[in-house]
Structures are given as structure tokens and as C-alpha cells.
Amino acid sequence: AQSVTQPDIHITVSEGASLELRCNYSYGATPYLFWYVQSPGQGLQLLLKYFSGDTLVQGIKGFEAEFKRSQSSFNLRKPSVHWSDAAEYFCAVGALTSYGKLTFGQGTILTVHP
């Protein structure tokens, strides 16, 4: 069965500092990988996705993620965090064979200090 692990439940960074949110997955087939962001009381917004090709993908709001097949990881990064980035971040995995269904990680709450 597929699974997604986000090891960090809560991360705190200072505004302007760099950020890396970890995501590890377990999936038998070739995975499709996603990062979503959720502000309190809101739905999920797609930050970026990886299906194939270049393993470093760029997303919205200055985020990027790198797919590392050997480590089964898809970590999200941002070089300089803004206060407005404070939110909860979810990593998700899907596949062509899953008919669009996604498996989500538990989420990482990001707090940004001024």
C-alpha cells in the first residue's frame, strides 16, 4: 500500500530564512508527487507537482521541490521565507493506476517568526 510520511509536524523559521519541508513516500508504481498548502479554514492550493522529466520542479510563490527516487523523497524548499508562508503544507502521492486518488501525508505546520 502506498504511504506518505512528513516527519516534521511543526517547523518554525524566521522570516527571510531558508526552508526545507521533508516528504518521503512508499509506492510500488511510478509516483505522481504533489505539494499543497492550506491556510486555516481554507481548502488546499496546489504549489507544485512532479510527474516525470526534470527532477527539480518549480512551483508558485517561489517554492521548488526535488524528486529523489533513490531516497523516495520529494522535499519542498524555499530560499527565503515570507511571513505569509505560514500555513500547513501537505505532500501527496498518486499514480496513473490510482485513478486520480491521492494519499496525503500528515501535514507540516509552518510558523514564521518576524
Add this chain to the structure above:
Amino acid sequence: GAVVSQHPSRVICKSGTSVKIECRSLDFQATTMFWYRQFPKKSLMLMATSNEGSKATYEQGVEKDKFLINHASLTLSTLTVTSAHPEDSSFYICSAGLQETQYFGPGTRLLVL
């Protein structure tokens, strides 16, 4: 592009009543929509997959008679919580599939008194 709306955004109802939540894809057609439930400080739990023109596929443990799903068109899926009880209070989020990517609605907060 790829905007999904939900209505209502918030609803309060009495125990025993039914509540309908609408999910619409505004600028694309979605043959598949998904319904999730999210508990406080928790991840999303997939409830069911809604396919246009056919019966929904429910996840294990989700009562299909309690959570009725209808996907009558390529832009609209509805979730009806029948005979709602306080334990059904939650945040319900829908998503619509487009090219192997799910786009999410803003969610509906349901409070059953």
C-alpha cells in the same frame, strides 16, 4: 484556471436534518471529483470518489447511505449528509480532477447541533 468552488462555506443545522454541499468546477470539466473530510489538526481523509454519470465509490468505513453523493454533470458534484448528528460536524473539502491533478475547493464547515 482550474478553480473549484463549494457552497455553502459554512452551515449550522439541527440534529436529524439533512445538509447538501455543492462542489463545482468553474472553468473546466471534471469526470472525477473527490470528497474529503478533515478533522481538526489532521490530514485529509478520502470519503469517496465521484464519477460523472455513475455511482460513487466509497472508501472503507464510510457509510454510503449517510453520505449521499451525486455527480450529475461534468461540473457539479453534491454531497448530502443525511440525518446529520453532532459527530458529523467537520470540515468537508471537495476536489476535481484535471489531467491527473486534483484541484480543491475552499471547504465547507458543518456544525450539527
